[in-house]
Amino acid sequence: MSEVVKLQLIGLSVIGSGVLILLFIRSQFLRVIGFVAIVLGLFSLVALAVPQMASLPPAEESIDIASIKTPADMAAIGQKVFFSKGQCALCHSIGPSESARCPDLKGIGAKLSREFIFESLTQPQAYIYLDYRHEGIPKEYPARMPYINKDPIGLSKNEILSIIAFLQQMSGEPISVNPSELEMPGKAPSAPVKAAEAAPVAVAQAH
C-alpha cells in the first residue's frame, strides 16, 4: 500500500468519524469538532488528489583536486562555486539584469587581470574599480562586497582560483590559473599564491 493510499484512508476515516459525531452526538462542542474534522479530512483528500511531487535536492558535489587535470576543469568547479557556496550570484549577474544589485560580471575576466580579481575578492574595500558606474535610479538593497575568504562565506584559495578560472573562461579569455597552483589537502601550503604577492594593479585607484 503506497503512502498516498494510507494517507487517503486516514483522511477518509477522519471524515467518517466527523460524520458519526454529527449523526449521534448531541453535545454542541463535540459536534463542532466533528464538523472541523470533516473539513480537515476533505482538505487532505483534495491535496492528496492533485499530482504528488516532492522536491529532491541535487546531489552534493565536493571538489576532488586529484581529478582536476586542466584549467577547464578548474573553470567548471569555479562555476559551481560561483552559484552556490560563493554566493556570487546573490548580487552579481552575468549579463544585464534588472534584479542584480551589484556590477554585471559579463566579460569581467577580459577586463581585469587575475591579480586584480583575486584582490577584489580578498580585499574588497581596498580599491574601487573605476569602470563601475551604475546609471539610472539607485538599486534597492545595495550590498557591500564581502571578504570572500572570510566567514561567513569563507572560500578557500582553491575555490577562489577556480572562480577566477570560471570568470576568465566565461569572458572568452585564456585561463591563466593552473591546476598546479591548487593546494593538496594535508600538505603544507606551497608558496603564497601569485596574486596575493602582486602589487596593486594599474587600473585601480586608491579610494
Added chain:
Amino acid sequence: MMQRPGIIQRLVRFLAESPAAVAAFVATLGALVAPAVGLAADTGFTSAVAYRDVPVVGSRNLVWVIAQLHLLLAGFVLGVPIFAWLCEVVGWKTGEKRYDKLAKEFTKLLSSAYSTTALFGGILLFILIGAYPKLMAYLSDIFFPSFMVYCALFLLETATLYMYWYGWDAMSEGGSKVFHLFLGFMLNFFAFFIMIIPNSWATFQASPVVIAEGSDLARAWAATWNPTWWPVNIHRLIANVVLGGYICGAYAGIRYLSARTPEEREHYDWMGYVGNFIGVFGLLPLPFAGYWLMREIYQYNQQMGITLMGGFLSWLFILQAMLIGVLFLGSNYYFWMGIAHRIPGSEAQYKKPILTMLVILLLCLGVWMTPHSLVASLAEAQKMGGTHHPLLGVFGVMSAKMTVSNLMVLVTFMSFLMYWQAGKQATVGWARVAKAIMNALLVIAGLAVIALGVYGYFVPAIIRINYFSTSQVGIVLFVLVTFTLLTSAILKSAKTTTEMVWGRMPPRAGYALVLNAVMVILLMTLMGYARSSSRVHWHVYGVMRDSSQYAFSPALGYAAVLMAANTFMFCMIVAFIFWVATMGDKAKPAHGGKEKSGDGHGALPAMAGGSQTLDKQI
C-alpha cells in the same frame, strides 16, 4: 454544590494568569542561550554535529509542528490585542459598554494565550538548537543583537499587558481611560516589533543579502533589512487581524450554537457579527499584500518565484485558491444570512443582488482554481492539442487570476455595503446623486479590472506585473476607500426603518463562522509550507545548504495531512485557552450565591458578559 478547583486546575490557572513568569523565563532563556550559541564561532568551537534527529517523528516534522503551532499562537496573541483595542476604541467613542466588555474579555484570553505562545517558543528554541546546531550557530552569529532586542521587547510587552489587563477597571473613566487606551496602543506597538524581529530571521533565510564585515549591529541590521522583510511584515500584520477576527467569530459561533437563553443568543449573534466584520475588514486588503510579497520574491530571485508559481509548488496555489474561495464564500454567506434573518422583510429585496453576487463569486473561484497546465496522459494531451486545455487553459494564467481575485474583493465589499445599508433610509438630499455616482463607479471599476486583465494577455509579463496588476489593485482600493467614505457620510444621518434583530440566525450561521476560522488557519499553515519550501534544499537560500536527510520538500498530500493535524491541534489549544480563561467566571456566580446554579449546562461561562443582562450590570 461547587467543588474547589483541583490542583491541576489551580496550576493551569496560575500559569495562565502569570504570563510574565513564563515570558521572563523564555526571555532569560533566550538571553542565556543566545550568547552561548553566538560565541561558539568566536571561541573557535565548531560543532562536530550539524544535525541531530528525533526518533519516530523525525526532527524536521517535530520542528514543523512546534514552529507552526508557535506561529499560529503568535498570530493569535498579536491579532487579539488589535481586535480588542479596536473594540475598546469603538466602545469609548460610541459609549456602548458591550464593546468595552468584549474587548476586556478578549484581553483576558491574552494572559493564557501569551504564556502558551511563549512556552511553545521556548520549546522551539530548544529543539532548533538541538536538531540544527550548525544553522543556529550561523544565524546567532548574524542576529545576536536582534536576539537581545527581542528579549527586551518581551519584557516591555509583558509589563504593558499587565498594566493593560489589571488596570482595566481602575482606568475605566475620564482621563485614565485615555491612558488605558494609550496602554492598549503601546501593547500593539511592542507586539508589532515582537513580530517583525523574528520575521527578519525567517525572511533572511529566504532572501539573504551578503553580509559584509562591520560591527555586530551593522551586520545584523544589513541582514534584517532584506528584500522580503517588509512585505512579510505587512502581510502577517494584516493576516493576524484576520485571524483574530475570525477566531472571535468562531468562538461566538460555538457559543451561539450552545446558547440556552434568548439573551445569550442575542449576545453571541452580535459577537459573531463583530468577529466576521473585523475578519472581512482585514481580508479585503490581504490579497494585495500577498501580491506585493510575491512581486518582491520574483524581483529578488526569479527562480524562487518560478519554483513557487510554476514549479513543484504550483498546485499549492490551486489549493490556496480553493481555501480563499471558501473563505470569501463563507464570509459573504454570513453577511447574506445576516440580511435575511436579522433585518425582517429585507430578504425579498436583496434576493436578486445576492444571487448575482453568488454567481460572480463562483465564476471567479472557478477561474482562480484553474491550473495553468494539467498533468495529462499522452492521449489526453494529443486530444487537447498540448498540455494546456484549449478553452480553460487561458484561465490558468496570472492575468486571469489577478482579475478574478480583484473582482472577488469587490463583490465581498459590496456584500458588506449592502448589509451596512440594510434597514436604513438616507435623509440627506445628495444621497441619490452619491448612490448614482457609486453605481457608475462600480461598473467602471469592474470593467476596467476586466479590461486590464484581458489586455494583460497581450503584453510582456513585466509590463503586466509592474503596471497592469498594480493598476487593478489601485482601482479596487480606490473603490473601497471612496465607497466607505461616501456611505458613512450618507448613513450618518440616516433613518432606521427596520431595527436589527439579534439572535435569530439559523444554526448554520454558527458553523459558517467556524468554517471561516478553519479556512484562515489552514491558509496560514499552507502558505507557511510554501514559504519554507520555496527555499528548496537550502537553510539559507543560496548560502547554507541543507545537507540533512530531510533536505527534500515533501509532496503536497503528505504536507496537507500535517497541516490539517496542526490546524486541529491549534483549534484544540485555543479551545483550551478559552476554557481556562472562562473557568473563573463559572465559579464566581456560584460562590456569590446570587446566580442560579442551573443544570450544569445553563451555567455557561460569562464570556464577554454572556448576555446583555450581564452587560448592563457593569
